Amino acid sequence: MLRVTISIIALLAACSTPVLANSLIGPGPRAGIAKSRISASPAGEWNKLSLSGGKNVEVWTLDGDSLNKVTFFGGIAAGQPLLRERDKKNSPLPKVASNMLVTDIPTLLETTYRSQYAVNQMAIDTQAPAQLGGHAGIRFTYNFTKSDDVRRKGEAFGAMVNGQLYLVAYEAPQIYFFDKDIEKFRTLATSIKL
Amino acid sequence: MKTANCVRAAVLAASLCVSAPAIAQEKTGNKEGFSLKPGTVRIVLMRPVVDVGEQSTGGMFEPNADWTTQARGYLATALGQAQSKLGNVVVEYSDQSTGDGPLVTQYSHLFNSVADSVIEYQFFPGNRLPTKKRGKSFEWGMGDGLSRLTSLKGADYALFISTHDEYGSTGRKVLQIVGMLGGVGVTSGVHQGYAGLVDLKTGELVWLNADRQMGGDVRTLEGAQKRVTQLLEGFPGRPVEVAAAGN
Structure with a gap:
């Protein structure tokens, strides 16, 4: 019976949605992104969503997270x-492992999405060495489809620094939205400092 | 006694939870300055996206193929009855052996995502995106890719329709009652319907009517007719007298 009671309480808590405001990210330098050492200098305006999905996770968007989404880990x-x-x-x-290689990052993201978002389909398309904030890392592209049946593409830059994972990913529907904002993301990713 | 204590504890705990305040939410929007005169344009009614199922105790959607098939049939009938009363020529989408079908289906799913975003980040004032707050802007779209589809040649606008219905399971209804006793608003059932008009030249969403709690049980013809009436409420270019008669 106690279990039933706890379940009911948990469900009720989940049903009450907190109302928090989203905030404007203006052009120019910005530090402490995702409550971490990530800093960046966006060239234009973005919206920072009030809900992020994790303690050291921050989400920026232009039209809503289902249409264009930049996630900082x-x-x-x-x-x-x-x-x-x-x-x-x-x-x-x-989970992240301190001895992870940068080539493990795409698989970590894919496995996370398969479990958390129940994606119907996901594939890593390309992987190549790249820099993230002056650290050796990886750039990878991917595509996936969640339960809303919208095909989305993603591009991400990741690096392991002092055993911690830093990752910035851009995702948007394959039709129209991905191409519309990919350059803004690349400019943003290039400006990142760790 | 033990059971009674547990129920009391659940109610007390529930009463401590803070429920979301009811905030008035807009349900329709249109691009600033957009209007449509009757008898001036050709509109293609895209294949509606219809999903019907049950809502589990935990709020998960469990699709029901029989209900979905029933709803598709009834909604198609109701839309067929309504399309001649919309003030402009409205024709059902046909692939015309162009091979556009799969891409058009993708556009229908994308429309759903765009409509979701409009509800979440424009219609709900407390959650509006700061960059979308300026003036009376209603700037949403899907790009001009639709204008290049052979199967849509000669049309001016595309009318996208989607409905998603989750009928509350017994467990969900019990949870709703327990929540009610504890002063926590728990919804049982989701009945969302979106109707949107897209300018085929620009891809801009020029009109949207979207609500996550629509009326009409789409598993019956009468319910589907009620749903379609709600979906097309305020449809641009619809003659006033016809709109009034249709309600």
Whole structure:
């Protein structure tokens, strides 16, 4: 009976949605992104969403996170998942390991999405060495389809710094939206400092 | 006794939860300055996206193929009855053996995402994106790719329709009652309907009517007719007297 009671309380808590305001990100230098050492200098305006999905996660968008989404993962420590786990028992998320190679980052993201978002389909398309904030890392592209049946493309830059994972990813529907804002993302990613 | 204590504890705990305040939300929007005169344009009614199922106790959607098939049939009938009363020529989408079908289906799903974004970040004032707050701007679209589709040649606008219905399971209804006792608003059932008009030359969304709690049980013809009436409320270019008679 106690279990039933706890379940009811958890469900009720989940049903009450907090109302928080989103904020404007103006052009120019900005530090402490995702409560971490990430700083960047966006060339134009973005919106920072009030809900992020994790302690060291920050989401920026132009038209809403289902249409264009930049996610900053700021120094995810070893033993931690990329996103806040919704259901640890039934859908546990993979954890960051301090000895991870940068080539493990795409798989970590894919496994996380498959578990957290129940994606119908996901594939890593390309991987290449790249710099993130002056650190050796990886640039990779991918595509996926969630339950809304919209095909989305993604591009991300990741690096391991002092055993922590830094990752910035851009995702948008394949039709129109991805191409519309990809250059803004690349400019933003290039401006990142760690 | 033990059971009664547990229920009491649940109600007490529930009463401590803070529920979202009810904030008035807009349900329709249109591009600033947009208007449509009756008898001036050709509109293509895209294949509606219809999903019907059950809402589990935890709020998960469980699709029901039979209900979805029923709803598709009834909504198609109701839309067929309504399309001649919209003030302009409205024709059903036909692939015309162009091979455009799969891409058009993708556009229908994309429309859903755009409509979701408009509801979340424009119609809901407390959650509006700062860059979308300026003036009376209603700037949403899907790009001009639709203008290049052979199967849409000769048309001026595309009318996208989508409905998503989740009927509350017994467990969900029980949770709703427990929540009610504790002063926490728990919804049982989701009945969302979106109708949007897209300018085929520019890809701009020029009119949207979207609500996440629409009326009409789409598993019946009468309910589907009620839903379609709600979906097309305020449709641009619709003669006033016809609109009034249709309600």
